[in-house]
Amino acid sequence: MLISSQALSVKFGHNTILDRVNISVSRGEIVTIVGPNGSGKSTLLKTLIGAVSPTSGQVIRSADLKIGYVPQRLHIDETLPMTVNRFLTLPQRHSKEAIRQALARAGVAGMEKQQVMSLSGGQLQRVLLARALLEEPSLLLLDEATQGLDQRGTVDFYQQIDAIRQETGCAVMMVSHDLHVVMRRTDRVICLNGHICCEGVPETVSQSPEYKSLFGLDDDDVLGVYRHQDSSHYIHRGSLNAG
């Protein structure tokens, strides 16, 4: 076991954000956390890395645990010119070879001299991934790392994560809204809504009543959206034709 939590609870003021959460990640395993907005996913990751203190319960870390954390997004001062190479040596220096290898593993080989501000959203996420890999992590924690990427970019990113897991043997715990995309790439899914609603292999979780009641769209929802789009398209075309 690399890391686990026992009856982990976090309160902010009077609000209980996490309620007696038990999770565990084994070596080499990919675990995906899904849950609605505000369900405590980021808080859980922040508690695991020690940035948030639990109100009760505990986090148990193996002695050799090394975490590489890829945040949801990064705020960089736009007026500050900085190359990728410089960014990757802050706050800790790394050898040229280590940086070359981390960028290659993250799928952005040769980007050392590029300005961070000039990177596309997908490239920046990969540079953040490279920065996490420089720690030679036994556990990669990804907090909605594909936010803002299109479908292709998201699929490619998760493929890269899978390849990294196979190459380095690290475990991965990630927060994702894209269960359908990560399905094939995750060993286990934990569905969080303050407490753990359900967990298991992706096929089981996606069919469970708890998951469906949180995320399920019934035919009316889907057809409603479709009909709406269709009718607006029709009206739009009508007005174009009329003009």
Ligand SMILES: Nc1ncnc2c1ncn2[C@@H]1O[C@H](COP(=O)(O)OP(=O)(O)OP(=O)(O)O)[C@@H](O)[C@H]1O
């Ligand atoms: N430092 C904080 N102080 C007070 N409340 C906080 C703090 N951090 C998070 N919260 C609250 O805790 C709740 C859970 O937030 P969290 O970011 O963990 O949810 P999430 O599941 O990651 O959401 P999302 O999917 O929208 O990113 C939210 O209501 C949020 O406002």
